[in-house]
Amino acid sequence: GESVGLHLPTLSVQEGDNSIINCAYSNSASDYFIWYKQESGKGPQFIIDIRSNMDKRQGQRVTVLLNKTVKHLSLQIAATQPGDSAVYFCAELLYGGATNKLIFGTGTLLAVQP
Amino acid sequence: DGGITQSPKYLFRKEGQNVTLSCEQNLNHDAMYWYRQDPGQGLRLIYYSQIVNDFQKGDIAEGYSVSREKKESFPLTVTSAQKNPTAFYLCATSSGGTGELFFGEGSRLTVL
Numbered sequence: 558g559e560s561v562g563l564h565l566p567t568l569s570v571q572e573g574d575n576s577i578i579n580c581a582y583s584n585s586a587s588d589y590f591i592w593y594k595q596e597s598g599k600g601p602q603f604i605i606d607i608r609s610n611m612d613k614r615q616g617q618r619v620t621v622l623l624n625k626t627v628k629h630l631s632l633q634i635a636a637t638q639p640g641d642s643a644v645y646f647c648a649e650l651l652y653g654g655a656t657n658k659l660i661f662g663t664g665t666l667l668a669v670q671p
Numbered sequence: 672d673g674g675i676t677q678s679p680k681y682l683f684r685k686e687g688q689n690v691t692l693s694c695e696q697n698l699n700h701d702a703m704y705w706y707r708q709d710p711g712q713g714l715r716l717i718y719y720s721q722i723v724n725d726f727q728k729g730d731i732a733e734g735y736s737v738s739r740e741k742k743e744s745f746p747l748t749v750t751s752a753q754k755n756p757t758a759f760y761l762c763a764t765s766s767g768g769t770g771e772l773f774f775g776e777g778s779r780l781t782v783l
Contacts, residue, residue, distance in 0.1 A: 565711045589770050600675075600761050600774030601714075646713060650770040658729075659772055661706075661713040 565644060567666040576634040578665045580647035585628060587649035592621060592632045595644045642669045674698040677762050677775035684782050692747045692778045694762030703745035704763040707731060714761060720745055749780060757782045
């Protein structure tokens with residue numbers, strides 16, 4: 558219901574620990590996925606993407622894992638820092654004829670404790 | 672940031688008034704989008720435009736209107752017909768290649 562939607566899943570970690578944020582996607586035909594980071598009061602920023610022909614992709618301090626069998630994405634952040642505190646969204650790209658749409662998950666709040 | 676400018680950043684409106692949110696981009700991207708974000712929720716698509724003079728409704732278009740007269744501009748009007756307009760509005764663009772969206776900094780609309 559509406560009240561459930563007001564409370565984001567929250568992951569609380571200690572500074573320096575590794576973080577793992579999970580996301581389930583809905584469409585088995587989706588073949589492109591993106592992780593976004595959104596700091597309070599700002600627009601989302603691209604972190605990393607992955608195509609369905611891969612199961613792992615690494616960036617700087619971040620790794621995305623894709624499990625197509627169970628339609629699951631995860632974002633791993635190594636050595637989490639206070640500046641990583643934000644809401645993290647996964648998004649899947651749906652192909653629809655002439656137009657494609659990104660469908661966003663509800664997000665996970667990452668809180669980094671100093 | 673990133674060549675997408677949204678204005679105003681904060682806007683207050685009385686019930687029954689229309690308000691227009693501006694989105695300008697200098698990225699030369701063909702596609703532009705408007706999303707709405709409510710507290711603790713994901714982004715919901717309001718309208719999108721793939722080319723100039725053409726736009727399509729997203730998932731929650733009721734009570735909103737848009738225009739795309741120029742490639743650089745995609746203003747969103749929140750009309751009095753929108754029953755719950757208080758929200759954070761995000762404009763985004765894409766080049767149409769990978770599907771990655773680039774976002775503006777958002778406009779927060781509060782209806783008093």
